[in-house]
Amino acid sequence: MSWGISPSVMRLVWRSVTALWILLLSTQADEEVLMNTKTETSDLKWTTYPRPSGSEEASGLWEEVSGLDEENNSVRTYQICQSDGLASHWLRSKLIARRGASQVYVELRFTMIECSSRSTHHRSCKETFNLYYYQSDTDDATPTHPAWMENPYIKVDTVAADYLLRKGGEKKFNVKTLRLGPLTKRGFYLAFQAQGACMALLSVRVFFKKCPSLTRSLSVFPETIPRSLVQEAVGECVRNAALHGPKARPPKMFCAEDGQWVDQPSSSCTCSPGYEAGSGELECRACPAGHFKLSPGAGPCSPCPESSHTGEMGAAACVCRPGYHRASTDTLDMPCTRPPSPPHSLFPQINDTSVTLEWSEPVDSGGRSDLSYSVECRVCATTSCLPCGDSVSYRPTQRGLTGRSVSVWGLRPHTTYTFTVTAVNGVSLLSVQGPASESINITTGQHVPVLVSGIRQSTATESSLTLHWPIPTHTHYNILQYQLRYCEKQERGVEEHSCRYKESVSNHVVLSDLRRATQYEVQVRARTQSGYSIFSQAKSFRTLPDEDVSSSPLLVTGILIAVGMILLIAVVCLAIYCIRKQNRLKDPELSDKNGQYLMGQGVKVYIDPFTYEDPNEAVREFAKEIDVSCVKIEEVIGAGEFGEVCRGRLRVPGKKENYVAIKTLKGGYTDKQRRDFLSEASIMGQFHHPNIIHLEGIITASCPVMIITEFMENGALDSFLRLNDGQFTPIQLVGMLRGIASGMKYLSEMSYVHRDLAARNILVNSNLVCKVSDFGLSRFLQENSSDPTYTSSLGGKIPIRWTAPEAIAFRKFTSASDVWSYGIVMWEVMSFGERPYWDMSNQDVINAIEQDYRLPPPPECPSHLHQLMLDCWQKERTARPRFANIVSALDKLIRNPASLKITAHDGAGPSHPLLDQRSGLSSCSSVAEWLRAIKMERYEESFIQAGYTSIQLLTHINAEDLLRLGVTLAGHQKKILSSIQALRIQNKSPNNILY
Template sequence: MELFSRNVCALWIMVLLEFLLETVADEEVLMNTKTETSDLKWTTNSGSKPEWEEISGLDEESNSVRTYQICQVDGSSSHWLRSKLIERREASQVYVELMFTMIECSSRTTHHRSCKETFNLYYYESDTDDATATHPAWMENPYTKVDTVAADFLLRKGGEKKFNVKTLRLGPLTKRGFYLAFQAQGACMALLSVRVFFKKCPALTRSLSVFPETVPRSLVQEAVGQCVANAVQPGPNPRPPKMFCGEDGQWVDQPTTTCTCLPGFEASHGDMECRVCPVGHFKMGSGPGPCSVCPDSSHTGETGSASCGCRPGFYRAPSDSPDTPCTRPPSSPRSPVPQVNDTSLTLEWSEPLDSGGRSDLTYSVECRMCPAPGVPCAPCGDGVNYRPSQTGIQGRRVSIWGLRPHTTYSFTVMALNGVSPLTVLGPAGDTINITTSPNVPVLVSGLRKIAATESSLTLHWNTPTQSHYRILQYQLRYCEKERGSEENSCHYMESNLNEVVLSDLRRATQYEVQVRARTLTGYGSFGQAVVFRTLPDDDSSSPLLVTGILIATGMLLLIIVIAAAICCIRKQSHFKNSEMSDKNGQYLMGHGVKVYIDPFTYEDPNEAVREFAKEIDVSCVKIEEVIGAGEFGEVCRGRLRIPGKKENYVAIKTLKGGYTDKQRRDFLSEASIMGQFQHPNIIHLEGIITASTPVMILTEFMENGALDSFLRLNDGQFTPIQLVGMLRGIASGMKYLSEMSYVHRDLAARNILVNSNLVCKVSDFGLSRFLQENSSDPTYTSSLGGKIPIRWTSPEAIAFRKFTSASDVWSYGIVMWEVMSFGERPYWDMSNQDVINAIEQDYRLPPPPDCPTHLHQLMLDCWQKERTARPRFSNIVSALDKLIRNPASLKITAQEGAGPSHPLLDQRSPLTPASCGTVSDWLRAIKMERYEESFLQEGYTSMQLLAHITTEDLLRLGITLAGHQKKILSSIEALGIQNQTPGSVLY
């Protein structure tokens, strides 16, 4: 026993080690200066001294390595060091491990105020090894900055010598190779070693699937595998196994695979391989599960068997599964006992001693008639009747009648089971011989109806024609058919004639009637049951009754048609005059168009949630990080893994604890609304989790977040055609909502989400809003207190609360203005009341800078005061499609200096050095305050110093976006500061 335990432990340890080795990321080294045996001969910008110097040094293990060092007196100039071309091979992302030492500024003998304890790392991609001492230029652009590297440990006099190790990531890489570049600006340091490598997921065998070594080219890289030997994927069109390789070289979660072992093979070594079944074992089909020992009375003499054959004398029935034991036919029934009643017979017997190992035992009776001694017996024929049957008898009793009087019969009772037909010898049976009595009554036949009333039936039957007996009396048995064999539903009546009247019956009721005859030997058996019905009956209805029914039916149909016409007229009138407001829950539309249904029209709002939102098991969701806060709780990013589907990222809205039933209903109402929509520009609902806490709503994850903040972050980085493409997607989503008769009521750029492919999707399908009263700054407020700014709302919605698709069109015009101004706040810093007053005086927002004229005209169309004059969303989609097909039309912009005529709307007052005051004020005025620290660190402390700024200066400040460069240089020109050394703007 102890030895067995040790073997099991050793096996588990081996499996665990194999699993750990498979999941550890592989690294492929592209360059390692520690392994170089000769000079590195890297390139430096030798325009100034001191410069990077290559010398021999010692690493952390005191091994001799080639190093570069530099010690600058001050940081007034940059000193660059560039490696040789490094082939990237198949990697799209690589890692750089740096080992270096850095001397503390305070420990240096020549300490300067610009001394630094950091250096910068850059890279430059190229398809050819064409770098020289002057190409590419020694500046950030065309180089790509990786990071500013700071030392964790600094060398000081008398201090401990420690090495710094930093690992940084580069990518994505697209060209054949790249150069590394190091920039020192006032540092005293030694670069001890540089190791460049990339990570890859190692070859892996898991879940009976083999996956090749995979290099990740994105956040997760899909790898396609194949089944291990002796394994297959079931189904007519199987998909290959798939698994995802993470960017860190680690396999992500479990593979998506249906690989299963072939028949005759079982999974072993933790689903690493398919092992053949040994002799005496089998596995019937492909799929999970181990090999099994052959069932009873079966065997197999070879390995890898899918079934076991039966031993001699044993069989399987055609309906038996190959994994069931083999069986044999039963032995004969025992002790048959006859009871003869004239020409009828009752046979009973005992069960066989051996059932053959089966439970499907039945019996059959073979009847043979023997007319005279010495004459061969012959089959009885069709004149003999059996109850319950002659074959397939489940019990051990059978009644037989219809025998001839004074005749000898031979009866054989046989036991059978499912394998009896397979034996050559045939079923085993026990035989008895009996002789019938001379006087036997026969069955009565020909029972039929002569007349019927509501309470009586007059019946007649044929008189038996046999002459060797005399019928003394007939007996009728009649039962209500609907009540079956209930004791009080059956009645009996005797008659001396072959006709009888059954009275006191129920009206319009079916009766089951049987007749039997009595002779001197007693009653015979009842004949076949016949069903009769009392009046009224369809077959017995009088012409007058039929006429009455037809007249009544016609009048009923006429009433229904009149009522339907009145209802239709009222409904049309109601639909024509109704407003599509918050109160309207459901709209009727022709031609089979799907219509939005308000969940609050349900008597139980939870019913709407169950109808439109799919419940997801909480075990399928993994929350990774909190990305924001919503009205009801936190908003998280997570992963959704539904069995049989690819894992994907989802956004998760949670309902915080301590909620009321109303808050729960209000929270889930958004899911019951969102679940009704299926459109590529509408945020998709993945499902809900209500069976556990916290309650969650899961939607597709939009990587770039809200449209307004995304545009502000990428100010000037998109062309007009790209912006129009975004607007077209939003309009398409709103067209879909309007066709479903859904009014959004809060369309704004903050409620548009953007994914990684720049696809815009409409979101935020929350509760209805109402106007907050008695406020100096009127805003719409939801039932939970969330404010919605007036500046997106149409005039009629503000004044009369008339929310329609036309009011959504007004809001869409504001969204257009937000997009074309890269997230600028509509109406700038005006108060809500000022906005309302300006709009009432027919003033509208001016075109944003560089806005195409056609787009601003479309905005003005959306801002028509009369809602009927505004375009529909279908018209807007068509107009945007026309602009996309004709990109030249987007180059027509408003005249320079054109702007609003109303002073409240004229927010573009000219900038002057006096109006700006400081560099910080100027940057905030042009919405470039993110670069304030960079300007101040580089010494730009006054407006006059801006006159000499160039594009190269902006690159050095870390301003690499072409749109931001253009905006800053244009603003400097507008300030009236003459730029003495203008630099070219990069577009």
Template sequence: MNTKTETSDLKWTTYSRSKPEWEEVSGLDEENNSVRTYQICQADGSSSHWLRSKLIERRGASQVYVELLFTMIECSSRSTHHRSCKETFNLYYYQSDTDDATATHPAWMENPYTKVDTVAADFLLRKGGEKKFNVKTLRLGPLTKRGFYLAFQAQGACMALLSVRVFFKKCPALTRSLSVFPETVPRSLVQEAVGQCVANAAQPGPNPRPPKMFCGEDGQWVDQPTTTCTCLPGFEASHGELECRACPVGHFKMGSGPGPCSLCPDSSHTGEMGSASCVCRPGFYRAPTDSPDTPCTRPPSSPRSPVPQVNDTSLTLEWSEPLDSGGRSDLTYSVECRMCSAPGGPCMPCVDGVNYRPSQTGIQGRRVSIWGLRPHTTYSFTVMALNGVSPLIVVLVTATESSLTLHWNTPTQSHYRILQYQLRYCEKENSCHFMESNINEVVLSDLRRATQYEVQVRARTLGGYGSFGQAVVFRTLPDGKKSCSQRRQFGVVFCLRSHFKDPEMSDKNGQYLMGQGVKVYIDPFTYEDPNEAVREFAKEIDVSCVKIEEVIGAGEFGEVCRGRLRIPGKKENYVAIKTLKGGYTDKQRRDFLSEASIMGQFQHPNIIHLEGIITASCPVMILTEFMENGALDSFLRLNDGQFTPIQLVGMLRGIASGMKYLSEMSYVHRDLAARNILVNSNLVCKVSDFGLSRFLQENSSDPTYTSSLGGKIPIRWTAPEAIAFRKFTSASDVWSYGIVMWEVMSFGERPYWDMSNQDVINAIEQDYRLPPPPDCPTHLHQLMLDCWQKERTARPRFSNIVSALDKLIRNPASLKITAQEGAGPSHPLLDQRSPLTPTSCGTVGDWLRAIKMERYEESFLQAGYTSMQLLAHITTEDLLRLGITLAGHQKKILSSIEALGIQNKTPGNVLY
């Protein structure tokens, strides 16, 4: 408030039991500008004369300043000088939530008014003296109500109140050290302000703390901010660390942190700004062991001049090095043996009886000895020159009119074991097709004759899929042509007719292989000695390699810690450590280690990875990969509204991919829920917690697991047939996955809210289903409903779910179609709770708890929002001043206020 800016009468309230009263007149301020003033000149100081302002809105401030400009006549200069004459006046204030002051209310006395100070003049007006103005600034507070009135009490003074200015101090919005701090009103001597990283910046580490800075009482920022914000990969700090700028085209920045963008390494480039790595140019590649900042290289050319030497029962091959090493120093050689039915006829890989010295693959020299060949048999030997980027170049073994038999060599060095290969083959000007294989050879069938196909292959490890290798073109044969083979680009081939004695033949089958090489899960509880399963599936780690750093939680058997694992020859990395507390029984130890026996059988990028176990010392430990963002449900609640639908679908796709892998291994989880999904720093979701899981016996077309009587079942996530009959299948896991989808799209809301377990069972039996969460794409809710089909045979398989999510990801526009109120399921879940209204909420705290925003209760109360009616005009800017910076939380609070009907709208029945 500033009376200097008023152009009309102030019309403040006056009170006095005797004349004179405060009189509003026009006057001049210190700059001779016309202002509205109040003046009084009392002859007798025995009575009080009051002047009260109109209601002043405090606008979130807890303390304000009052600047007074006034003049006062010296008592000795007054013609009616009296011994009760005074050269001071008193300043008071009165707080109120409504503008309810009248001529008689509140009572004109110190209580209920609060006294600020007795104001004395520094300069007094004398007859013939210089005219001087007094300026006084006083602070009043703490303020807790909507507004306040100022009151002036004169008791014998002769004075003029020239202007009154009321203001509060605040620290302006600030960007510093890659952190943004909102406009902050100090509510104490020093007010802490919580900021956030600028765009394209983040804080490193698993548990980052938000940037902080302090706002002083004088409205000035104090010291430097406490922040660890750094630019994301692909961005560099600029303009004095005020922003993170995208790396220009042709440049990259690998990781988060300080430092500028770098020029792309040799034979690589970027096609867009903000790149974290550079893509290899056509014909150049990086190996799985190469870091993104290394130059791209090529495969070597073929080895030269192979020379075979037959010596009785052995064969020696020698060759010369290739002319071109591809620009790499990791050159090795491999020898492939194929046994042919006749010269020029089809060939098959040699049986296990063939032996090699020094080895068959990874040969450092240029000589190898081979023995164990059959007599009177034609053999084809291929000597291949390899380096780190050559393994996944496809070569043709045989071609017919309608098929191509293709082969590629396996990498000799990699951070992870290869789990699967994916082949992409495209007919010219037609769409591409994909094929997956567990081995490094495939047969493409049902092809068109005399047609050209472009083929690429890539490998999948625990780290996910790599990039596709070099595209190679092959052609099927025209009519009447016999099958043929093609010389490999990186090898040299020759045939040999052997005349050796027939060796003893042998054949091995993998212990866990079935049919076409599909690995099947083995229940560790089927072992006579469960410790044998632990030794077979889990790797023992020396305790000296592990350093525990901090406790991060508690498990069923003991503490859960974060630590570091440093195995000699390998890079140190973070791990999660489950410990078995002391005083355990043999059964507790077996049950604790059984989870390691289960996890150790899984190798998939969306399944939590077992690093190993420690059983040779105390405490007994299970070590898994460390997931920086913890459990999915709490992570989503913490980041409510911060992810786009396409990001959420990406998370769901990862979970579905992991469950597809488990189901294909004949494995049922039984406890699939968002709390049992872990999230790493790259938002990759991984299935974890195998405590309730059991093997599915393949004793029928529909394998089931029957739980023991009285076993605990997570009702809200469990399919109805599993609740009623204790029958668990991959189809019951699909039902649970539908609930996980609902949890993800509602940002961690509790399924079925506060309904009891029995109410949930009854509702499901009556065909009620969860409604779509707010802003949920229609296609996703329909997929949820498919997962919740009553007949388990009608539910999709996880392979179908992965395909459906892939379609949505490839067509982002479909995610913009959201479910409308009243649409969707034929039997939507009825909201049986009472609608929230300002009356039913009672207090601001009750309302915040009802919408799961109770974390902000103290902020609302400190800012003076003590009743529901005070929320009527709250805005986004007000929420920022309260420290509510998350856009999702702001939207939820504002939409809730609107739904409550406070803003002159009809109250609505809203699901919370």
């Protein structure tokens, strides 16, 4: 039966299924058995306690007997049926070598009789037993050592039966698997304690799990025994693969405690040149014949480029076929090419002693685009031809011609010349045959005028030369024109590209546009009806250098007058400034109560777009319209209130292309939504400051409507700080804060209130420059009252954690409320993006602020910065600093870095509920809850396994202990140690006092 599937497709499906099956098999955990009583053929001879005396019967003690397992095979078992439940009966195995395992598993098969079915039933009858273990480096156990008690033995668990034997009931055995560890010594003993049970221990199997050898992602990992919860395994690249990249590291993978490989390997292995990945990245196979792979990497093999081949497998490059070549600048993945054919249809135009040659391009360019031409001139006598020499000039040049014509000047009259035009490309020199060329013989016209000689200089300036020469006599024709060739003479001589030509009908000429203090070589020749004569012998002339200022009294006088006028203007401006400043100090209406001056006439003031009768007019006035063809959207990076936020490129004619952020207005919008969306653009368009997000323009003439701003590579400040927790120094953080304060100072001076200043609304670029953004909540600051405020509309959303108390209570927003919000931003920055007031509800935050609670200093926060935060959080808004004061204070800290080393310690003063909230102490009763409170729950299992099972034990942890627990990130260490410090403080200070 045919399904219509081609054989190639069937082979591909079979390979994929095979690779998947191999992968599934390779991930199964391996087990290595350390002990199995079912395989023992002789007596186990384990140690029991108490041991029976010589005359005492073994009744009620552990007894080794023979029995049959479920497959009727003979096995050795231990059984006990205590008649007196008051005694504790022990059974201990022989020493079991752990063979490098740190965690082992014990599989127990046993039966147990129900207490109600026993004839000697008493209250102490139990249906459980205990499992212990004891570690030792030597087989030193004796009937009396170690002591038969829980310490030195370590208890594993109390084992209860799932199935109990009863009279007339079904006979089922129990299977329990328990885990032991961590094991550190060479071996260990197992011990079983019965305290009133009637049971039979049918078999004991001790084993550990290990990860099998694995091949994945072109890496081979060896069989690995997990030494801890997760064991790192270092692999190596498969055959014909190698590490690739400047920072490549050996492949790594993690082996879990249960013998399973965890996640995908971190591997930098790639197939070597000439090999490609195959069988689901399990091997690197050679490229087939006719294919190649130039560099290491994940790409497949490619067919050989045109005019190249390879006859062997595993080729890193293909060789050119005979007659084809690659230039030195060609890469090995480019096609092979050959030299061009010769140019053809060479056509001369003779003008007495000058010739213009034209030709057609070669029929075959050789497959290249770097075609050029060169011209060779030879003068032929009766027997031989010699090069024309320097007396002949070429326009535009002799070699490297990209056009198909050239003019040759300065030929001798009535002389036979041979001109050869050669076509060359990048591989012409590699050809055995050499470049292809086409030649032609021509004979020049009759005798031309005699040489012009005797060039003299009339005058010279910094940029010109005036030259003249005598008119030649005894000429056969009238002189129609003179031609001069003048060349700038460099230290290494005269270069052809620096030569220029000038024609004149008289025997004098002015050469202009020359360089000062430069020597020029000048030649002249005459043109008659029979053509040009040859150039005269070159003569040198030099332009003048700059004139000395001291040698020109008029220039000195002019300079002195100019300097005097400048000084006079400066004095007048200074006097006007002083008079105006004095008037302002005397006029109370121009001064506010804190000594800061309102902006005078001529200073730009923010204009609220909502004051316009037509809001679209504000958009047209403050935002530039951009043609939609200049914007290219590349990817969506987020979502805003009105639509998506994208990253793209902006290419405005005449300017460099740059990345931009694009806010789009989703379809189906109302007129109000469109006005609200564009109002942010009409607000941003009024601001021009390095710490305020820059508006590039808007697009309203097409759909969707867009707002285009500069692109900030690192995104929002809060998420950026959380991503780089502990990675910045205090001076770097202060630099960020200074930029934010500078931007807010600019806004406040423009009488603008932001209302939503928070780290989430600060954007960071690649140079760590912070810029204020998101002007959706802010409004114009009215100046027509003694108490300038903004009253929001009822029901307006307010960010409680960042808002000043008077703004929360009375909806009164001022620049002083922005200062309060700035203090919260300072706390966010110094805590690397921690949420202000942590998990407290908004109502709790409001109540705490009303009771004069303030946020404590973040870990390692400089004291000066926390004091500045407290100044920003003054209850009376008139007592808060202005943004100009904040910028000045931060500048002083930056100029004095030593002041940032004085940190604010939580334990320096009494504690208060917010400190307890931050440390997670007020409601945490366990280590797990404490770790979740400080968002470090990833380390929960490590803490528990290390024995930290109570809050009291945590106070003894130090930095070295954290490293042993696997806490290696510096930011996580700081956060945990800070919280532990708070734990110690709470233990020392039983009373909570207001901060």
